[in-house]
Amino acid sequence: MLAAFMDHRIVMLGTGNAFLPHGRHHSFAMFDGQHIIDAPPTALIGMRRIGTSPADIRTVFVTHVHGDHVFGFPFLLLERKYISDREQLQPLRVVGSPIVRERLTQLCHLAFPGSLETILETVEWDEREVGTTDDGWTWERFEVHHEDAVDPHGYRFEHRSGANFVHSGDSGPCEALHEAIERSSIAVLEMGFPDWVPSTHHHKPKDVEALAQRCSTPLAITHTFIDESTEFETTLTKEAPQLPAHVTQLSDGATIVWEKEAWTIKNSTDPF
Numbered sequence: 504m505l506a507a508f509m510d511h512r513i514v515m516l517g518t519g520n521a522f523l524p525h526g527r528h529h530s531f532a533m534f535d536g537q538h539i540i541d542a543p544p545t546a547l548i549g550m551r552r553i554g555t556s557p558a559d560i561r562t563v564f565v566t567h568v569h570g571d572h573v574f575g576f577p578f579l580l581l582e583r584k585y586i587s588d589r590e591q592l593q594p595l596r597v598v599g600s601p602i603v604r605e606r607l608t609q610l611c612h613l614a615f616p617g618s619l620e621t622i623l624e625t626v627e628w629d630e631r632e633v634g635t636t637d638d639g640w641t642w643e644r645f646e647v648h649h650e651d652a653v654d655p656h657g658y659r660f661e662h663r664s665g666a667n668f669v670h671s672g673d674s675g676p677c678e679a680l681h682e683a684i685e686r687s688s689i690a691v692l693e694m695g696f697p698d699w700v701p702s703t704h705h706h707k708p709k710d711v712e713a714l715a716q717r718c719s720t721p722l723a724i725t726h727t728f729i730d731e732s733t734e735f736e737t738t739l740t741k742e743a744p745q746l747p748a749h750v751t752q753l754s755d756g757a758t759i760v761w762e763k764e765a766w767t768i769k770n771s772t773d774p775f
Contacts, residue, residue, distance in 0.1 A: 526731025
């Protein structure tokens, strides 16, 4: 059964970048218990950790088709077909750009040839840039600055209750993202690279700081390169950069709750 939410809730089931820093799963957000943003390789284990059934998921919003964002999709369908939705009665919509259907279908055929054809036929593929979910969330999909080959997009969501937020997907600084953040109550923002990496395709700490100086919207950082505390050799670093007060560096299991017309971040370093 779907959980009933008195307050809107974004749960960060993962906050790491593609390289899986210690203590983090791939960046992965679920909101209101039935919508997920991307389907990374660690998607199923993320949902298992909080007791969410894959059959409860109604919408997958795909930001782009890099592996750390979509390679969990075949496992999501496989689980629904053979375990949690054997009668294939629960609807599933996948929202994304035109490339999404092609790439995810290819991925399913590669991962489990002959096993997912029937359930793929039940998926509703939605290529609209603007649409509304059955429970009252309107989405806007907009282009962001990342690798063109994976057709990168961010999303802005707004509920009929007034709750709203932005998810950057993977993106370096760009005006389309900045504009969406300026008119939102919070932004879930990626910070995929340290400052020394010569690329503009991800936000770096200096970019996050610059953005925070431009706007007052709270920024919740995900898709990070920073390890949580670990007894093992660090991946890159476990030292979090010093950022302005309205920037929160999220941990796996963090929840962002809409209460009294504002978002409250409840972070945790031992979430599960």
